[in-house]
Amino acid sequence: MTMTETVKQNQMNAEEYVRDIYDKVLERNPHESEFNQAVKEIFDSLVPVFAKEPKYIEHNILEQIVEPERVISFRVPWVDDNGKIQVNRGYRVQFNSALGPYKGGIRFHPSVNLSIIKFLGFEQIFKNSLTGQPIGGGKGGADFDPKGKSDGEIMRFTQSFMTELWRHIGPDVDVPAGDIGVGAREIGYMFGQYKRLRGAYEAGVITGKNPMVGGSIGRKEATGYGLVYFVNEMLKDHGLSLEGQKVIVSGSGNVSTYAMEKAIQLGATVVACSDSDGYVYDENGIDVETVKELKEKGNERISEYVNRHPSATYHEGCTGIWTIPCDIAFPCATQNEIDEEAAKTLVENGVKAVGEGANMPSTLEAIDLFVESDVHYAPAKAANAGGVAVSSFEMSQNSMRLSWTFEEVDEKLQETMKNIYTSCVEAANEYGDPDNLVLGANIAGFVKVADAMIAQGVI
Incomplete structure (x- = not known):
């Protein structure tokens, strides 16, 4: 087979592989439109990677990477200000830990369902990879609407949410953060409940905290x-x-x-x-x-x-x-x-x-x-990877038991975003489509995770 024929064959193999795995994703997750959309956007970018590096096909990386390592769904009961018992559904999707502990926010919004949490967790794998920090991908949330709720109701809900979640997280296991509907107030209540249940002050278990309890200035x-x-x-x-x-x-x-x-x-x-x-x-x-x-x-x-x-x-x-x-x-x-x-x-x-x-x-x-x-x-x-990058900085500060100034954090953030941009451009150029940052971001994020997965074996 000539060099040209080999290149064509590799391209055909790559396209077939991506198509086959995507069809499996659709078959396994027929009602998860947001998750399937996120998968397709990334898959479409990866064909040239598989054509150039058949090892990823040999190790069947795609089928492994689209399946979460763990999906946790749980009941969240709480009592509103009128004394009525309410029940919501909570989630934590621990998607990929090849690069480090699961890392990703918690979203409180009535639209939250498994499809949305899976799409967010899947995106988080590659976003976290791009930061260059040792963090894996995960996401969580609940179909709870904080809009119009009192402080007392929000506290009772977040405490109930953490009463289940705490057994699945830890500074070296899974480190949640905030997202839509979850700000410093909600993070504070969750951290307090975790501390109470765990019986220990583990500041690095959650990020986005108030700086007076271990949060990073500039987050x-x-x-x-x-x-x-x-x-x-x-x-x-x-x-x-x-x-x-x-x-x-x-x-x-x-x-x-x-x-x-x-x-x-x-x-x-x-x-x-x-x-x-x-x-x-x-x-x-x-x-x-x-x-x-x-x-x-x-x-x-x-x-x-x-x-x-x-x-x-x-x-x-x-x-x-x-x-x-x-x-x-x-x-x-x-x-x-x-x-x-x-x-x-x-x-x-x-x-x-x-x-x-x-x-x-x-x-x-x-x-x-x-x-x-x-x-x-x-x-x-x-x-938008700057948020999780500084969350990772917060984890580092918690581990070292120190606090950086705003200027220090901002300088590190600027450097990180510049490095992410450079990585995206270099990947886009390497795979023949300069200025296509969609391609560049997906490939740069994927390759690092895929190589780590291969190095760790089939787990």
Whole structure:
């Protein structure tokens, strides 16, 4: 067989292997649309890897990596303020520990189901790999809605949640963190309950804690800041910058707020942000301090923003934010918030770059459109890895029983995001598709995990 024939045969083998394993995934998980979407997005990128390195096919890495090492589902009973017993369902998916203890957030939201937790955990494997830190991938959550709940109800729920979860986690086993609906307050209650049940002060068991109980300074800002640092590297690589750019940011939680803050610091004008009810627009620029006051201190809706800034307008429906002409879009709210139609509108309105702050905020069709339209596209598993990177820094600080300054953490975060960007670019170039950061992120994250799995044998 000639060299050309060998290359063609390897390509055919790779395509067949990926197709066969994906068909098995669909057969095993027929109702898990979010998980299947995440798997397809990664699988499509890996064909050139299997064509070049048949060892991954020989070790059947794909079929191993798409199956979680452990799935935990449990009842979470709690008592509301009216004395009524409520019951929710909790999850922890411990997906892959090839690189280190499972690491990934906990999400409290009524939409949470096994498919969503599995998709988040699967993405987390590769995101954590990209950080260069020794952490595996996992995710957890519950179909509990914290919106409108009292502090007492949230405390009782989180304590009940941890009463089951504590037996499955530990500083060297599984280290949860926050996500949608789980901030410093919820993390604090969970840590307190873990400490009570464990009978020991193991600060490294959970991250996102208040700095006075072992949390890392700079963790709150990390995902949003890291997103902007990554996009800034991407823009610089193409002779662009954030200076003078018009930006829209979906969401108004931690990721969105600090992405806005850092973008403004780097010279951009943020003209819109949103919550689940609607969005605000101000051509003069959103005042991020007002957003912080509304969301961090008052837990109010974003519609209240216009009462403090008469130049702003409020619009019902959060998806309308993507109709606003902008230079850069930061989807930071939730999965699949940008569909093909929204992507088409962004492209038609001249968007130059899209940086994903949420997990899988763009559908597969939207991603394809961005790539085909030469939009500079920063995929979530690379661009929003700053949060878990600083969570890993928190684990290190807990192990060493010390605390780094904000400046130290921020410097390490900038270095990490720059390294992630470089890894993505190098992988994209190596596999023949320069500037395709979707390909680069998926391959760079996968190879490290796959090699570790091979080294550890069939387990």
